[in-house]
Amino acid sequence: MSSAIKTHSRWLALGGISIASFLGCIDFTIVNTAIPAIQNELNASIDQSQWVVTMFVMALCSFMVAAGRLADLYGRRGALYTGMLVFALASLGAGLSTSIGMLIAWRFVQGLACAVLYTTSANLVADAFAPRQRGMALGLLFAANGLGLAAGPVAGGLLVAAWGWRSVFLLNVPLIVLAFALCLGQLQASRPPATTQKLDIPGLLLLMLGIPGLLLLISHAGEWGWGSVQTLLLAGGTAMLLGLFIRIELRSEQPLVNLGIFTNRRFIAASIATFCLAFFYCAAFFLMPLYLGFIRGQDSAGIGWMLLPTTLVMAAVSPLAGRLVDRYTTTPVLIAGLLFLALSALIQSRFTLNSDLSTVLLAFACMGIGWGCMLGPSTMAALSSVPEQLGAVAMGTSWTLHNLGGALGVTIATALYTSVTSSAGVWTQVVFLSGFQAAMGLLVGVSLAGGLAVLALSRRSGMTAPAQTWSGE
Known part of the structure; x- marks a missing residue:
């Protein structure tokens, strides 16, 4: 097609x-x-x-x-x-x-x-x-x-x-x-494939019920309590829905998601990269404005302008990243992006009450470099790992994992921040910084772990070579 x-x-x-x-x-x-x-x-x-x-x-x-x-x-x-x-x-x-x-x-x-x-x-x-x-x-x-x-x-x-x-x-x-x-x-106009394929309605309904259940669980379990009746019922219901979805997809002749895609190491590597990216920027964009407001005293407009280095650098790097992929393939660009994200979080984990403006801007710019290196190349890696007829499904699956990564990122980073700050009893700028630094340490670990996973999977699957054909069988 x-x-x-x-x-x-x-x-x-x-x-x-x-x-x-x-x-x-x-x-x-x-x-x-x-x-x-x-x-x-x-x-x-x-x-x-x-x-x-x-x-x-x-x-x-x-x-x-x-x-x-x-x-x-x-x-x-x-x-x-x-x-x-x-x-x-x-x-x-x-x-x-x-x-x-x-x-x-x-x-x-x-x-x-x-x-x-x-x-x-x-x-x-x-x-x-x-x-x-x-x-x-x-x-x-x-x-x-x-x-x-x-x-x-x-x-x-x-x-x-x-x-x-x-x-x-x-x-x-x-x-x-x-x-x-x-x-x-x-x-x-694209011509639909000359087949008798149909949309997997049962799989669609189960997925559209299961994913919201998972997001609700991630978002509210901490508020409700992990052992509360609401959390346990929602967790059980979500697990049942997603388990039934997997069972139906494995047995369906025309599944909504060809689960064989997850046996493809090149696709898994691309998915890990986009998951880690969303985990990082959703958590960081929640925490960075708080730091700028609580510690540096910026108002809403000032916070917006202070975030521009991330935005502008990311926009400038993205086209360059595309050209680098054309020359060197996706793997080295993705790993470089994850390393820059880790560097950004590492610098931010060292922020103090009196950090220089240049240090803050450097950390934010490193995040922009990492983001620009990963956003396009991670999608390109996902698309190139499957045949053309599965391209949109690969894109949809990859972006679903991206969004789930973002939901997990902000939830886990917030929970870590809250656990650190609440133990202090009284909120102060120093207490805020301790929670902020802990959350940034988490982002360092996630970024480095993602880079190692991408490298390992790429070496085993030949991801650095030209795109391979995969039938999904």
Whole structure:
């Protein structure tokens, strides 16, 4: 199945796809800074407001693999256009919401649409460019993605201050129209495979129930208590759903997820890399603003500007990382990225009450380098590890693991921080730093462990060699 972009129009289409993918990524992080304003205007409690973020992530994780499968079966161009349309409508609905329940519902729809944008964009770009240009093109795409993820907190604060929280959602509408205009007429329709394959509905339903259950468990077990009735019931129910999903997928002739993909060491290495990346940046982006506010006394605008070194460096490094992949393959670039993340966390674990500004900016810049080295190459590694017909499923599976890594990262790092600071009894800047340093130490360990795992799996599977054919049998 091919959905190649016409040669003379591929860069124009890349611009449109990048805008759509950027909007999907920025909506992952931009809402966090708008939560207080949403809470005040819609008279929502803190617990209700948090569902504005949680529901989006749940929909994204639950539908990611299914979105990739639908794109493979029915065409990637059509899937992309459908995702754009639904995303625009959901953004309009969110921006015009008059109650917290309505906003949460539209955020769920936004998450579904973003799952489609994530899983189709990279495949369309990969199909459009020759192998010698593919790394650079994907690097530009993921520079836009990473810019969206990293710029979210900054852009959210500025938009809310200028035009209110509704602008965070309503601005998506004209931008997605622009993206559609750039893509229209530039993408060739992809023909569905001439097979009798169908969507695995039982597997889809079990996955869409099991993953939210897992995320709820990760998010609330600490609050409820690990031995509480709620936690035990949810853990048992989630384990049953996911266990049944695995059983059905192993027996299905046309599974939603070909679990044989997890026997592919090259795919596992790519998945570990993207999991560790999300684990790192979700935890770090939760902790870094707290350090800037509590220790350095920055206000909201100042915190946003202080995070720019991470954003700008990541955006600058991503295209370079793509060119390095074209020349040296993904493995050395991924390992370098994990080492830079470890260096960033190591420097931050040494922060004190009087750390020099240059030291802070250096740590943040190292995070940007590591992020830029990994975001695109980890996806390229996942795509190159499987045959073309499984590309969207590999993309969806990889991004599902990415999102789960992010959920685990922020939850575990927060739990570690809380356990360290709560033992002190009285909160002070020194106590905060002890928790911050412990959490950053965790990120050092995760990054180094991820690098060792990628190196070991790559050596055993020949990941440093050209892409191999894998049938999934």
